[in-house]
Amino acid sequence: MKPEIPFFEIPSSDFEELVSSSGISECLRRSAEANRTAVALLKEGRLEEAVSLIFETIESGIESPALYNTIGLAFLSSRDLDAAEDYFNESILLDPSIGITHSNLAATYCEKGEDKKAIDEHIASFRLGFREESSFRNAIHLCNKHHMYWHASRISLVEQGLLNPEDI
DSSP: OOOOOOOOOOOHHHHHHHHHHHOOOHHHHHHHHHHHHHHHHHHTTOHHHHHHHHHHHHHTTOOOHHHHHHHHHHHHHTTOHHHHHHHHHHHHHHOTTOHHHHHHHHHHHHHHTOHHHHHHHHHHHHHTTOOOHHHHHHHHHHHHHTTOHHHHHHHHHHHTTSSOGGGO
16 A cells, blocks of 8 residues: 655745845745745646746746745646656755755655655655654655665654654
8 A cells, every 4th residue: 555645835934034034135035925826826726827937937037945846746746757856856956955845855756666765855854854744654664665674663763753863
């Protein structure tokens, strides 16, 4: 039985806080606004409109890890797994410290049947502080599937707060 693979957007509140606290440029505000709108469109099932909005924003010279993560989500939703992988990787290139994007990339690898890459990305997301129950479940399932019981037990201990993610 294949585990459920949810996907996660980067919270727009993270961007709003950054914009208000630092007075960062109009570009960041427009990026956050475009991302917030695109996420809302995705949640309504309006994939083409979300993708179009993000491409227009990027083509205007505004890019952010959140925009690439969100477009990755759109492609993951539409089952274009190669494109999803590319956009999640682009997001990670811009900012490798966002655990949500690593988790989304893990989901993409899992859907592509690239389980060991998925495990690596799950572990990266845990080390970056991403703590979502379904991600822990999926990582443990993949480890057990590949007889990686030591990793599965370590991930379980991290989930319980009994082990530092760096010790996986």
